[in-house]
Structures are given as structure tokens and as C-alpha cells.
Amino acid sequence: MLKAENLSVHFVVRHNPLVRLKHPDHTIRAVSDVSIELKNGEILGLVGESGSGKTTLARALAGLVRPSGGQVLYRGSDLQKMDAPEFKKYRREVQLILQDSDSTLDPRMRLVELLEEPLKINRHLDKAERQDLVSAIMEKTFIPPSLAGRYPTELSGGQRQRVSLARTLLVRPKIIIADEPLSGLDTILRYQLLKLMLELKEEYGLSYLLISHDLQMISSVCNRVAVMYRGKLVEVMESGNMSSAVHPYTKMLLAGLALELEEGHDLHHHAEDGQGCGFAGRCPVHLPICHQETPSLKGVSENHLCACHLA
Ligand SMILES: Nc1ncnc2c1ncn2[C@@H]1O[C@H](COP(=O)(O)OP(=O)(O)OP(=O)(O)O)[C@@H](O)[C@H]1O
Numbered sequence: 049m050l051k052a053e054n055l056s057v058h059f060v061v062r063h064n065p066l067v068r069l070k071h072p073d074h075t076i077r078a079v080s081d082v083s084i085e086l087k088n089g090e091i092l093g094l095v096g097e098s099g100s101g102k103t104t105l106a107r108a109l110a111g112l113v114r115p116s117g118g119q120v121l122y123r124g125s126d127l128q129k130m131d132a133p134e135f136k137k138y139r140r141e142v143q144l145i146l147q148d149s150d151s152t153l154d155p156r157m158r159l160v161e162l163l164e165e166p167l168k169i170n171r172h173l174d175k176a177e178r179q180d181l182v183s184a185i186m187e188k189t190f191i192p193p194s195l196a197g198r199y200p201t202e203l204s205g206g207q208r209q210r211v212s213l214a215r216t217l218l219v220r221p222k223i224i225i226a227d228e229p230l231s232g233l234d235t236i237l238r239y240q241l242l243k244l245m246l247e248l249k250e251e252y253g254l255s256y257l258l259i260s261h262d263l264q265m266i267s268s269v270c271n272r273v274a275v276m277y278r279g280k281l282v283e284v285m286e287s288g289n290m291s292s293a294v295h296p297y298t299k300m301l302l303a304g305l306a307l308e309l310e311e312g313h314d315l316h317h318h319a320e321d322g323q324g325c326g327f328a329g330r331c332p333v334h335l336p337i338c339h340q341e342t343p344s345l346k347g348v349s350e351n352h353l354c355a356c357h358l359a
Pocket residue numbers: 059061076077078096097098099100101102103104105316
């Protein structure tokens with residue numbers, strides 16, 4: 049349904065001496081040669097530590113960042129070749145919810161206005177019809193009517209995330225890309241929001257790309273999980289099969305170890321800046337070849353891909 053084919057997104061940063069030090073060609077390779085498909089009705093999880101390129105990949109899939117190489121295909125159509133009406137439809141059908149809902153909600157608008165806004169932009173409805181839809185979505189997303197007149201700063205983090213979800217649903221998307229939708233929420237609120245998202249998936253016929261640092265949470269709700277490290281996919285597998293993870297980085301994530309970084313570890317140094325596997329320097333089982341050749345993502349069993357020389 050939504051496909052990245054050999055997708056790369058590079059940022060050229062000319063005036064930052066620190067970037068120049070780490071990337072002599074001034075280029076940060078945030079996403080490098082990524083191929084993955086979100087299938088119709090699927091919940092696909094994307095995990096990886098900070099700086100691994102998850103948000104950049106999400107933004108490219110949502111049409112917000114132009115790829116440096118490769119393609120994004122939506123129902124077989126190349127995003128770069130869509131005309132304006134096609135692209136507008138695409139932007140409506142593929143919605144991105146960001147981790148920081150505070151920045152996407154206009155602080156000058158009351159909750160009810162925030163919910164009416166996407167209906168004004170995307171649909172030709174009169175005031176009464178808009179109000180009916182707003183009331184219905186508030187009920188579905190458990191936003192009490194008593195909050196209708198509040199501003200975003202007068203809402204809790206969990207309420208703001210539900211408002212973001214409600215705004216997104218009002219434009220009737222087919223795909224929701226949710227970038228850390230649960231971050232900043234306590235355990236109970238995380239569980240409630242996740243449960244709500246899953247219930248609404250069936251009702252609205254949605255497919256989800258869920259992005260998170262939290263492999264445990266992601267694997268408990270997703271059909272498949274893609275693991276990203278330094279701009280590349282290192283493993284893609286069915287989430288029911290996580291115990292057969294092969295890549296040493298996925299194993300570290302599963303053991304809850306990978307986010308425990310050694311002091312001075314450079315998260316933002318990307319694999320393509322040197323030769324070999326980007327994980328070799330941290331890998332407990334690396335071989336000489338890991339420092340010489342970049343492993344490609346290849347099938348290790350049915351529906352299971354891994355980029356590791358040892359796989
Ligand atoms: N607009 C930009 N200009 C320059 N570099 C960027 C830009 N956006 C992202 N980057 C860099 O690209 C790399 C990947 O960033 P990205 O935000 O995609 O990672 P992430 O995995 O989503 O991280 P986090 O989990 O912290 O959100 C990082 O090195 C980041 O500094």
C-alpha cells in the first residue's frame with residue numbers, strides 16, 4: 049500500500065563545524081537505501097534508538113521530505129510524479145501524528161475549534177454537520193464535552209494526544225504514521241491511547257506505521273517490526289516471532305540493553321561514512337568482514353529479513 053523503495057534522505061549541512069568533523073562531505077545520511085512496505089490493514093512497527101532515522105523516514109513517507117534517492121510509492125504511484133490534486137489526496141489519506149502534539153496544536157485555538165479546523169480545510173460541510181462530526185469524534189476518542197472550550201495548554205498530555213488523534217481521524221485517513229505517539233505519557237495513559245488506536249483501526253479501516261524506541265511495546269501490538277540502525281534497516285520480522293531475532297542489535301534491544309550507551313558513543317555517526325556494518329563497533333560478535341563490507345538486507349527465513357554477515 050505504502051512503499052519505500054531504496055529510499056535515501058540526506059541532509060547537507062554546510063555551516064556546522066561539528067558536522068564537518070564527523071561528515072567530511074557535509075552530508076548526514078539520515079536514511080540510507082531503505083526498502084519496506086506497509087501493507088493494507090497492517091500495523092508495522094519501526095524501532096531504533098535516537099538518531100537512527102525513524103522520524104526522517106516517517107516524514108519522507110508522509111511526503112514532507114523530498115528523497116535524495118529512491119522512491120515512495122502509494123498504491124503503486126510514485127509520490128514525486130503525482131500531480132497537485134493527487135498529492136493533495138495523498139496528504140489527506142496518509143497522516144502523520146508527531147511525538148510532540150504540543151507543537152502541532154495551535155495554542156490560540158480552543159479544543160472545539162482545533163477539531164473543526166481539519167473539517168474546514170478538507171471537507172465541504174456546513175457548521176451543523178461539522179459540529180455533529182466533532183461531537184461524534186470526541187465521544188469516540190473519550191474527550192469529555194466539558195473540555196470543548198479549553199486551550200491546549202489547559203489539557204493534560206494524554207488529552208492533547210487524543211485531540212491530535214481525533215483531528216487526524218476527522219480527515220478520514222487510510223494510513224496513520226504515528227511517531228512516538230505515546231511518549232511523555234504514563235503507563236496507564238499509554239495503554240489507554242494504544243487500546244483506543246487499535247479499536248479505531250478496525251472501525252476506520254486504517255493501517256498504522258508506529259514508531260517507537262520501545263521494542264517491547266511495539267512488538268506487542270504490531271504485525272511486523274522493522275529495526276533501524278544508523279539510517280538503515282537491519283532486521284524486519286513478524287512480531288510474533290521476536291524470539292528468533294538474528295541481528296545482534298535487535299537482540300540487544302530485546303534485552304533492553306541498546307539504549308544504555310557507552311559514554312561518548314556517537315549516535316549520529318552513520319554507517320555510510322565508513323566501510324562495513326554500522327553496528328560493528330558495538331557488536332559483541334563482530335568478525336573482520338563486518339568492518340570491511342556493508343551487509344545487505346536479505347531473507348533468513350519466511351517473512352524475516354536481516355542485514356548481518358553472521359545471519
Ligand atoms: N533537517 C535536518 N537537517 C539536518 N540533519 C537532520 C535533519 N533532520 C534530521 N537530521 C539528522 O538525521 C539523523 C536522523 O534523525 P531522525 O530525527 O530521523 O532520527 P530518529 O530516529 O527519529 O531520532 P529520535 O528517536 O530522537 O526522534 C540525525 O543525525 C539528525 O540529527
